[in-house]
Amino acid sequence: MKLSGRDAKAFVDAPDLKLSGALIFGEDGVEVARRRARLVDAVTGREDLRLTRFSAADIRRDASSVIDAAKARGFLPGRQAVVVEDAGDGVTEAIKAALADITAEDAFLIVTAGVLPARSKLRKLFEAAKNAVAAPCYADALDQHGLRALLIEAGAQDVDDEALRGLATLARDLDSGAIYDLATRVSLYSMDDGGIVSPSHLAACAPREGSADVDEMLDAVADGKADALGALFSRLKSQGQSAVSVTLAAGRYFRRLHALASTVDAGGSAEAAIGGLRPPVFGPRRDALLRRSRKWRLSAVESALSLILETDDAVRGRVQTADYAVLERALLKIALSARRL
Numbered sequence: 001m002k003l004s005g006r007d008a009k010a011f012v013d014a015p016d017l018k019l020s021g022a023l024i025f026g027e028d029g030v031e032v033a034r035r036r037a038r039l040v041d042a043v044t045g046r047e048d049l050r051l052t053r054f055s056a057a058d059i060r061r062d063a064s065s066v067i068d069a070a071k072a073r074g075f076l077p078g079r080q081a082v083v084v085e086d087a088g089d090g091v092t093e094a095i096k097a098a099l100a101d102i103t104a105e106d107a108f109l110i111v112t113a114g115v116l117p118a119r120s121k122l123r124k125l126f127e128a129a130k131n132a133v134a135a136p137c138y139a140d141a142l143d144q145h146g147l148r149a150l151l152i153e154a155g156a157q158d159v160d161d162e163a164l165r166g167l168a169t170l171a172r173d174l175d176s177g178a179i180y181d182l183a184t185r186v187s188l189y190s191m192d193d194g195g196i197v198s199p200s201h202l203a204a205c206a207p208r209e210g211s212a213d214v215d216e217m218l219d220a221v222a223d224g225k226a227d228a229l230g231a232l233f234s235r236l237k238s239q240g241q242s243a244v245s246v247t248l249a250a251g252r253y254f255r256r257l258h259a260l261a262s263t264v265d266a267g268g269s270a271e272a273a274i275g276g277l278r279p280p281v282f283g284p285r286r287d288a289l290l291r292r293s294r295k296w297r298l299s300a301v302e303s304a305l306s307l308i309l310e311t312d313d314a315v316r317g318r319v320q321t322a323d324y325a326v327l328e329r330a331l332l333k334i335a336l337s338a339r340r341l
Contacts, residue, residue: 001134002127008135012039017079019133020102021095021109023087023126025116026137030176035137036083036112043081043108050080052107056087063094070098070107080107087113092121099125099132144168150180154187157195163202166282169275170206182206203283213239214246218253221331222292224338233328243315243323250308250331256281258301260293270294295341304334 003011008024012035015022024035044050052069059066069082084091098109109132116123126134147167148159159167167186171179185205190197217232236246256277263273270293274286281289296304311330315323 001129001132003133003135005136005138008133008137009035011133011135012036013042015039015042015108016133017043017108018104019108019131020099020104020106021111021126021129021132023111023113023122023132023134024137025113025123025134027115028137028176029114030180031137032112032114034180035135036085036110039110040081040083043079043110045078047076047078049076050074050078051083052080053083053085055085056091059084059087059091059094063091063097066094066098066109067101070102070109072107082107082109084109084111087111087122088116089121092125095122096125099129102131147171147179147183150183151187151197154180154184155195156187156190156197159197160199163197163199166199166202166280169280170202170282199283203285206280206282214241214249217246217331218250219288221250221335222253222257222296222338224335224341226332226335226339229328229332229335233324237324243327244312247308247312247315247327251305251312254301254305254308256289257293257296258298258305260289261296261298261301264293265298295338297341300337300341303337307334 011022012024022039024032024039026032040051052072054066054069066082066084070080072080074080084095087095095109095111102109111122111126113122123134126132144164148164151159151167163186167182170182182205186197186201187195189205190201193201213232213235217229217236220228220232259277260270260273264270270290274281274290274293307330311327314326
């Protein structure tokens with residue numbers, strides 16, 4: 001039986017246990033794994049002793065092993081589950097034999113696979129079966145409703161609307177694995193505040209372009225805190241940060257400011273323009289960037305970027321001590337100019 005995308009999503013949470021099995025397949029391996037785990041939980045009630053796992057290689061070596069496992073009776077009451085991971089057409093005959101023999105009294109067979117074309121023998125087997133379903137995973141971007149459900153599933157109690165909009169923006173630049181990892185971290189981070197996810201929780205957990213120390217140093221440059229640069233540079237050097245990587249980070253930092261300054265110079269709104277930045281910025285960092293965009297006019301940002309580009313050319317190919325001296329002088333000059341803005 002072939003399920004639609006929507007029905008496939010619903011099936012893993014509420015499977016029809018009168019059936020004998022299900023095939024979960026698609027190009028998004030992380031989503032396939034998530035749905036497999038949810039289906040296993042639905043079948044076994046989160047009881048690991050009611051679960052048996054096989055790889056496709058195990059089945060190819062011993063085709064009868066999956067039937068034996070499905071027919072075995074465990075010590076615990078309730079439906080058992082047998083999982084075959086990373087399957088392909090090479091195990092079709094073994095799976096076909098198992099589906100023909102499995103009843104509702106036996107284990108529920110869960111088969112996972114990557115991309116299976118329409119002509120795939122394994123896919124055709126499940127689509128044509130009367131006692132099993134083919135449940136495809138499509139690489140659809142999560143909307144705000146899906147992201148809210150993901151956060152709640154990860155343990156959050158509720159989600160602030162602004163944080164949800166921010167997560168939706170951020171999700172456009174992340175793969176599914178990174179989105180699920182971020183949702184888990186944000187949900188855990190919100191526990192001290194009653195599990196209510198806010199923009200500050202998202203800002204604390206969102207991936208950053210560079211290290212926190214590089215960001216702190218560039219913030220000091222943009223704010224004109226020239227006297228703080230010496231200690232910050234010493235910290236970066238002790239961490240083994242290369243001058244080239246710091247120079248590249250400085251270029252990205254000031255190109256963001258340039259994007260906002262260009263919008264303001266053309267009569268637009270920096271608040272509107274900041275939503276189009278990639279990667280996106282949230283919470284206190286967003287507020288700080290907006291504040292700096294009001295201070296840094298277009299001509300000043302262009303001068304800073306020009307100096308950073310000259311520095312990038314200068315530091316490449318130099319020894320570590322020399323290139324750091326060149327970079328430190330350049331960023332000190334930009335910080336001193338920021339004091340006059």
